[in-house]
Amino acid sequence: MLEAKLAEAGTLKKLLDAIKELVTDANFECNEEGINLQAMDNSHVALVAVLLEATGFKRYRCDRPMPLGVNLTSLTKVLKCAKDDDECTLKAADEADVLNLVYEAKHSDRIAEYDMKLMDIDSDTLGIPDTDYDARVTMPSSEFTRIVRDLSQLGESVRIEVSKEGVRFASEGEAANGSVLLKGTDGAVSKVSKSMKKEDEEIVDVDAEDEDEDGAKKSKKRKNVKKETDGDVDMDDDEEKAEEEFKPGSDEEGEEEKEADDDDEEGAEESNGKRKKSSSSSKPSKKAKTSSKSKKSKKDDDEDAENVKIEMNQHVSLTFSLKYLVNFSKSASLTNRVQLMMSNDVPLLVSYDFGQGHIRYYLAPKIGDD
Template structure:
């Protein structure tokens, strides 16, 4: 049997909101260590990797590892029923064909229970190699989200150039061209603070549509970490108390950019 109680159900609502437009069906892997999801978008351009640690749940039980196939769209519909202050319990029997979700109000004044039919999905677990990246930058997730959103007004491709001195977000479109440059600093203002480490300059192009979808996870974390190396997918990492949400995005090749 698998059962997990999350006192702050709002976190789970935010996670589902952050991935529902990228992936439609996922395998939820449950083990004694926690929950994880690894799923690619339909275009095989972006990869979503979610890890939630068992010890961060109020209660957690997993008698044996299970794979639960879930429709993210259907799960999102149920999540809209849960109040922002509700606790959420996930429960599945061994070899289950349903996932039971229980939403409990703050003072137990309201308890809602729903069964979500599970799916049988092909399991495609990718081995993601550990690697040292040429450049790592950490900045306010709200500020990064704002930059991507604003630059979308000009074009659909972001050219990101990073070196030891700065990170330059550049765009060029029919109406003109422009750039926003961020330099590392220890500002007291969270939205301005930025860490940057680069062992070599990196310049790559990415689809802003995907970055804007990733930035829905800004509600989970005040900071986003970007890891870049030439010709490999960029990694956006949003860390929070329960675990972390990572997005991998393949760069655009020159002909596309």
């Protein structure tokens, strides 16, 4: 049996809006770790991988692994019946042929319930290959959306080039050409973090041990989107570490502000000591202290959201279809950050990480003249 309760139906609605034009029918693979969806578009040029972690649900129960085959257009219509802030519960019994959706309004007693027919969809789960990416760009998702939208007005393709100068998006059309250059916020291009490579090596070693136990040997080769092998798990840790490394501000700044706030408290208590008790004077100062910290935290988050971070081991230049990138950019409604990971002759990885999980797109580069 499956029972998964999301705090807000809006999260699921945004996910489907981002992928419904790429994929028509797909299996939601449910297990104790969460809900996965992996599918390719009809032309086998792009692959989308979605993960909703079990920890991201208010309540989650999945007794055994089960696929839920759904038509994404139909599911989108059913989800439109829910408000974005409604609590959404997905239910399915073992061997069920229907998916039950329950919407509970937060500010009223309204409970809506819908049943959607499930489909039998034959699809092979494709693995994602281990890849040492030569370039990684972390940028505001709104900026990425604007760039691909603007350039799509000029041509059908965009060349993404990562160099010491920064990351450049260039498109050539019949009537006009366009180019957008983004430089790192700190003005420098750093190397891809060593921690990422180290983790990749550890994962490769584990795979090697498993292969020895099974008595089989497999050759590791880079493959395009059409032929993938397992190994996407390590990307979560890498992206989290990258975000931690580039967090603005430092512990020393926090300590300095804390000391300054403490000095203000002591001065307030001394000046008001004759007229008020120290206990009453300390309360407003504590409130002011909390307010200043929350303001600083919000300011840091806003600054971090606008930062552009560029990491590069070697020059990378690839050309991609703008039609797909415009579709990918619809995931900007889920989070304000996006990561682009590239290597020459390897599919581009466009990754959006949000609170309940992530959505990742893999797009094969164009080969030859456009």
